[in-house]
Amino acid sequence: MAGDMSRAEEMDETVAEFIKRIFLKIPMTNIMTILKAWDFLSESQLQTVNFRQRKEPLVQELVLLCEEKCASLNDAALLDIIYIQVHRHQKLWDVFKMNKGPGEDVDLFDIEQFKSSFTKILQRALKNVTVSFRDAEENAVWIRIAWGTHHTKPNQYKATYVVYYPQTPYVFMSLSRLKRNIPLLDQALMIASKHHQIVKIDLRSRYLDSLKAIVFKQYNQFFETHNSTAPLQETSLWLDTNMDLRVIHENKIEKERVQRVTRETFGDCPQPRLEFAQYKLETKFKSNLNGGILADREEPLRCMIKFSSPHLLEALKSLAPAGIADAPLSPLLTCIPNKGMNYFKIKDK
Amino acid sequence: MDPYDASKLTPRQSASSRLKDYFIGATPLQKRLESVRKQATFVSTPPRKKIPQCSQLQEDVDPQKVAFLLHKQWTLYSLTPLYKFSYTNLKEYSRLLSAFITAEKQKGLAVEVGEDMNIKVIFSTLLGVKGTQKDSEAFLVQILSKSQRPSENTEGKVLWTGWFCCIFGESLLETVSEDFTCLPLFLANGAEANTAIIGTWFQKTFDCYFSPLSINAFNLSWMAAMWTACKMDHYMATTEFLWSVPCSPQSLDISYAIHPEDAKALWDSIHKTPGEVTQEEVDLFMDCLYSHFHRHFKIHLSATRLVRVSTSVASAHTDGKIKILCHKYLIGVLAYLTELAIFQIE
Numbered sequence: 001m002a003g004d005m006s007r008a009e010e011m012d013e014t015v016a017e018f019i020k021r022i023f024l025k026i027p028m029t030n031i032m033t034i035l036k037a038w039d040f041l042s043e044s045q046l047q048t049v050n051f052r053q054r055k056e057p058l059v060q061e062l063v064l065l066c067e068e069k070c071a072s073l074n075d076a077a078l079l080d081i082i083y084i085q086v087h088r089h090q091k092l093w094d095v096f097k098m099n100k101g102p103g104e105d106v107d108l109f110d111i112e113q114f115k116s117s118f119t120k121i122l123q124r125a126l127k128n129v130t131v132s133f134r135d136a137e138e139n140a141v142w143i144r145i146a147w148g149t150h151h152t153k154p155n156q157y158k159a160t161y162v163v164y165y166p167q168t169p170y171v172f173m174s175l176s177r178l179k180r181n182i183p184l185l186d187q188a189l190m191i192a193s194k195h196h197q198i199v200k201i202d203l204r205s206r207y208l209d210s211l212k213a214i215v216f217k218q219y220n221q222f223f224e225t226h227n228s229t230a231p232l233q234e235t236s237l238w239l240d241t242n243m244d245l246r247v248i249h250e251n252k253i254e255k256e257r258v259q260r261v262t263r264e265t266f267g268d269c270p271q272p273r274l275e276f277a278q279y280k281l282e283t284k285f286k287s288n289l290n291g292g293i294l295a296d297r298e299e300p301l302r303c304m305i306k307f308s309s310p311h312l313l314e315a316l317k318s319l320a321p322a323g324i325a326d327a328p329l330s331p332l333l334t335c336i337p338n339k340g341m342n343y344f345k346i347k348d349k
Numbered sequence: 350m351d352p353y354d355a356s357k358l359t360p361r362q363s364a365s366s367r368l369k370d371y372f373i374g375a376t377p378l379q380k381r382l383e384s385v386r387k388q389a390t391f392v393s394t395p396p397r398k399k400i401p402q403c404s405q406l407q408e409d410v411d412p413q414k415v416a417f418l419l420h421k422q423w424t425l426y427s428l429t430p431l432y433k434f435s436y437t438n439l440k441e442y443s444r445l446l447s448a449f450i451t452a453e454k455q456k457g458l459a460v461e462v463g464e465d466m467n468i469k470v471i472f473s474t475l476l477g478v479k480g481t482q483k484d485s486e487a488f489l490v491q492i493l494s495k496s497q498r499p500s501e502n503t504e505g506k507v508l509w510t511g512w513f514c515c516i517f518g519e520s521l522l523e524t525v526s527e528d529f530t531c532l533p534l535f536l537a538n539g540a541e542a543n544t545a546i547i548g549t550w551f552q553k554t555f556d557c558y559f560s561p562l563s564i565n566a567f568n569l570s571w572m573a574a575m576w577t578a579c580k581m582d583h584y585m586a587t588t589e590f591l592w593s594v595p596c597s598p599q600s601l602d603i604s605y606a607i608h609p610e611d612a613k614a615l616w617d618s619i620h621k622t623p624g625e626v627t628q629e630e631v632d633l634f635m636d637c638l639y640s641h642f643h644r645h646f647k648i649h650l651s652a653t654r655l656v657r658v659s660t661s662v663a664s665a666h667t668d669g670k671i672k673i674l675c676h677k678y679l680i681g682v683l684a685y686l687t688e689l690a691i692f693q694i695e
Contacts, residue, residue: 285615285641293637294618301615301641302608304587307601315594315601319648322596326647333646346645 011067018156019066019076022083023059030086031058037082040075041065076156077132081144084161084174085136088208091161091174095203095211095340098169098189101196109166109193111141118143118192125184130154140165147181160185163208166193170215172208202343210272214340258320261327265334271313277342279305279332284348300348313337411477412676418512419676423536424544425562425669427690428513430521430529431555436486439472442554446470449550450492450543467495469505480517480684485530487514492543509539511547516684521691533690534683535559536671562669562690566655569665572685574631576662577609577616579678584609584661586674590638591657592650603653605642609661 026034032051035041045065051058066075084091119131128148136142143162148154160181163172171189175182186198205211212218281303285294309315316333319325328334336342447470471491478487489512494505513532515521521531537544548559564572577588587606594601607615619633620626639650657666663673663682673682 279645281645283641283645285637286644287637287640292618293633294615297614297618299611299614301611303611303641304604304606305642305646306604306606308604309599309601311599312601315596315599318596318599319594319601324594324596324649324652326649328647330645330647 011070012073014156015071015073015076016063016067018073019071019079020059020063021157022076022079023062024055026083028055034079034082034086035062037086038079040071040079041069045069073130073156074132077130077144077146077159078134080156080159081132081134081142081161084144085134085142089206092204092206093163093172093174093208093211095201095215096171096173096186097199097201098171098193098195099197099199100169100194111135111166114141114166114192118188121188121191122184126150126181128152128154130156130159136163138165139167145181145185147176147178162189164189164193168216169195171198172211202341204342205274207273207275210274213272214337255321258327262317262320262329265328266313266317271311271317272337274312274336274342275310276306276308277312277333277336278307278344279303280345281305282345282347307333414476415478415676415679417510418679419673421510421538422670422672423538425564425671425686425690426535426537426548426559427562427693428533428535428551428560429558429694430525430531430533431551431557433528434530434555436474436488439474439488443470443472445554446472446490446547446550450546453546453549468508469493469495475512475514478512478514478516478680478683480515480680480687481519483522484515484518485532487512487532489513490547492539492547509537509543509547511535511537511539511544514683514687516680516687518687518691521694524695533694534562534687535690560693562686562693564665564667564669564689566667568685568689569655569658569667570635571626571631572663572665572682573658573660574616574634575626575681575685576658576660576678577612577634578620578626579662579675579681581609581661581675586659586661586664588612588661589657589659589664590655591659592653593656594653602656603648603650605638605650607638612660 023031035046041062045068049058049061049065053061115133122129122131122145126148127150130144130146130148132144134142134144141164143164144159145162146154146156146159155178158176158178160176160178161174162185165171173185190196190198203211203214282300283303284300285297287293307316313336316329320327320329332344332346447468450468450470469492471489471493473489473491475487475489479485489510491507491511492509493507512535514534514536515532516534518531518533521533525531537547551557552559573588573590586609588609589604589606592603592605594603615637616634619630619637621630635651642648642650655667658664662675662678663671665671671682671686673679
């Protein structure tokens with residue numbers, strides 16, 4: 001088992017502290033779910049616990065039970081992975097794509113070999129590192145790495161979390177602030193999974209499931225299929241409420257056109273959830289207003305535009321119907337799910 | 350003390366009513382009040398208003414003395430003239446306000462976690478922070494935590510700062526008698542609770558009225574244009590605008606940052622009359638930004654709400670928050686804010 005320590009007769013104090021801090025972070029409503037998923041404390045042990053008491057005494061009791069069973073660092077690391085799995089939106093996830101070399105065959109993927117190879121590479125390089133794995137839905141492998149150096153023990157509180165989908169070239173990472181370990185992590189991933197290159201793509205969000213939906217192009221089927229009559233109802237509702245009898249025919253046609261174009265662009269299903277999109281622009285200023293402004297200037301305007309919203313794509317979708325934007329909206333915005341990017345650099349051709 | 354129920358009157362009415370109360374029969378004042386009331390029914394500023402460009406204003410403020418005013422976020426208020434305020438009584442005011450704050454805190458009216466009950470209040474004048482000689486002298490109020498050990502002479506930590514100033518406030522000066530001191534612009538930094546206590550004391554002591562000063566999109570655009578127009582040796586910050594889009598159910602914020610040299614180049618290309626900024630130029634500047642944005646994103650920024658502007662000179666937020674970054678244009682920035690404050694009072 002990776003990074004293992006022999007089970008001491010007594011639980012290590014640092015492990016106890018680590019477990020305690022994880023338990024304290026968990027909201028009361030999730031404690032049972034997480035304990036069950038962890039499956040470390042036995043049924044009989046859990047039955048002795050009063051889950052209605054206040055959090056601090058409850059956590060103390062749970063930690064004592066863990067001591068009874070001599071929880072190891074690995075057990076604690078597993079608890080940590082489960083915590084992050086349940087609270088995945090607390091981390092910011094970056095997306096990476098791996099490429100096979102030219103002519104490399106698609107080997108049969110051996111998960112155990114991957115795990116063993118990955119761990120060995122890190123251990124050889126750093127000596128002090130804690131690596132833990134947990135399999136999850138849809139064949140995903142969650143990896144947790146706590147980093148140390150040749151001389152220092154791993155910092156359990158600044159771990160990196162990686163979610164790898166072995167049948168795909170995609171890896172999602174929540175990078176801790178210890179940036180110096182990134183090249184090593186990339187190496188380990190590539191070698192263990194038999195890829196030749198790893199590239200960071202310009203997509204980042206807290207919503208891991210949305211990122212998945214975007215890169216795996218699942219956003220049209222991923223969410224529940226809609227009732228096909230719903231869009232028609234939507235349109236007529238929109239026109240009927242606040243119907244001003246003075247609204248002339250042309251206006252009505254334009255409103256219908258906007259609705260139709262918006263639907264075509266965004267689809268009818270709920271959009272994947274992203275919080276922002278950022279554009280670095282270096283384009284010349286072109287004015288069709290009082291001409292001549294900046295006409296002689298060769299240099300482009302250097303701009304950085306950032307769109308932020310609790311649910312960016314839904315907000316963008318509502319702009320044209322609200323009259324704030326033209327329909328169709330600019331492809332710079334509508335391409336976000338298709339291209340799987342939310343960071344862009346735009347220059348004049 | 351005040352016979353009027355201020356809540357029933359708008360700030361403008363209550364302020365001028367109180368003034369009127371003291372000066373019944375003062376014809377010039379009544380005439381002035383009448384004309385001011387007539388003006389207030391117009392839309393904010395006439396379309397061709399000219400404002401002196403920042404670089405022309407005098408800069409005889411000692412940079413060291415005002416350094417602490419820079420790079421801090423200040424919350425803005427307008428303040429009606431202070432009745433019977435005297436610059437010779439500053440020590441007395443320090444004492445009275447200290448006692449008032451301590452009493453209020455003991456009452457438990459303002460509870461700040463971990464706050465030291467031993468505080469000291471200091472009133473001091475801010476020399477040079479004015480537009481003309483006619484402007485009243487600016488003054489500063491600070492709340493400091495008092496050192497626990499009486500033997501130590503070290504100054505405590507500054508917990509709260511507020512300052513009062515008037516830059517080119519002639520229009521307000523004309524409306525009041527000599528018993529009043531005009532310092533229409535008030536800036537505060539520190540806990541909201543402290544601002545409230547201090548505001549209460551001033552209102553009780555000098556029969557004045559504080560009102561939060563918000564900055565609308567129109568004025569934010571003017572600020573952006575004027576500050577972009579200022580000549581800078583080097584730029585410390587990017588020029589940035591923030592718009593809030595009124596879409597539902599999800600909110601959307603659009604931040605638009607432009608390299609300050611490019612913003613200046615755009616402005617220079619638009620600007621015609623040296624030393625003045627006109628409404629047309631401001632509108633054109635904003636329109637250019639809007640059209641550049643629209644060309645790329647097909648979104649009409651003009652249909653959204655401008656909420657914040659930020660330049661190397663200063664940054665301002667619609668909620669009435671300001672941060673001044675450049676001492677060279679300190680007076681210029683304060684002049685515009687004083688104008689907004691006076692407009693709100695009148």
